[in-house]
Amino acid sequence: MPQPETAFAHRDLLGIAGLSATDIALILDEAEGWIGFNRGKRKADDRLRGLTQINAFFENSTRTLFSFEIAGKRLGAQVSNFRPEESSVKKGESLTDTALTLGAMRPDVVVIRHEAVGAAVDVARVLDCPVINAGDGTGEHPTQALLDALTIRRHLGRLDGVKVTICGDIRHSRVAGSNMLSLPLMGAEVRVAAPPSLMPDSLPDGIAAYEDFDAALAGADIVMMLRIQRERMATAFPDSTEDYHAAYGLTHQRLARHAPNALVMHPGPMNRDVEISGELADDPERSLILEQVEMGVAVRMACLDLLTRARRT
Known part of the structure; x- marks a missing residue:
């Protein structure tokens, strides 16, 4: 398993734009360490114990949503999935107001998927925790x-x-x-x-x-x-x-x-x-194709681990 020593140079993961080859290599190398862990009989690590992860998916998802949820839980985080169809979004609440509301609950990392290009950037501007872009319209993933x-x-x-x-x-x-x-x-x-x-x-x-x-x-x-x-x-x-x-x-x-x-x-x-x-x-x-799904869990574990290291020290 990866050892929580290396610092990541960015607070958020909003896109590939802005990352260096070194940043990408670090994430891939960290993810390699989780592959064997995920193939083991017991898949429980506690490095995110006591941290709260919110998955705010405004678009439907199977692979990305569940892999982020599984990744967070395997790392020991308290994971909550935001359901827009059951929220005040249905009453006309803006994305910014929704983000501010979630932020007031003091999450430690927010994963967002939204149909609008730039949504993750907008959310990151108003939150004081790391934000991961899980897909923003036709923008980035x-x-x-x-x-x-x-x-x-x-x-x-x-x-x-x-x-x-x-x-x-x-x-x-x-x-x-x-x-x-x-x-x-x-x-x-x-x-x-x-x-x-x-x-x-x-x-x-x-x-x-x-x-x-x-x-x-x-x-x-x-x-x-x-x-x-x-x-x-x-x-x-x-x-x-x-x-x-x-x-x-x-x-x-x-x-x-x-x-x-x-x-x-x-x-x-x-x-x-x-x-x-x-x-x-x-x-x-x-x-x-199915191996891509498996690698998705490892990569998302690496991202959650790297982005929350500063909050765990």
């Missing part, structure tokens, strides 16, 4: 990018020089947004593929954009698929799912032609047989 990096590093032994192709709804994906910042920072080569309607107006420096998925796949070590996020679109994606799958769906056959040694990732939830075939998603030799 830093812990997802970190767990993706950890998954890749564990399988390939490195991030430097790894060729990663990200395909799907790049425009609306906070996962793509954070990965396009984190992976190049660690030395990876990142390409993105999407139809023009799902490609952002601009990309970070160094990211290669492709409309042709097969060209983007060529020689990739990792292929990360994304779902079409209809809930974030002003209008529905115009093409049929069959047409989309033909042009941008990932299958064993497509991998064999263009990236025969590539491993496959997906942040979930999946639209099976739209962006990825169910057969490939379930292939234990090629798919890292």
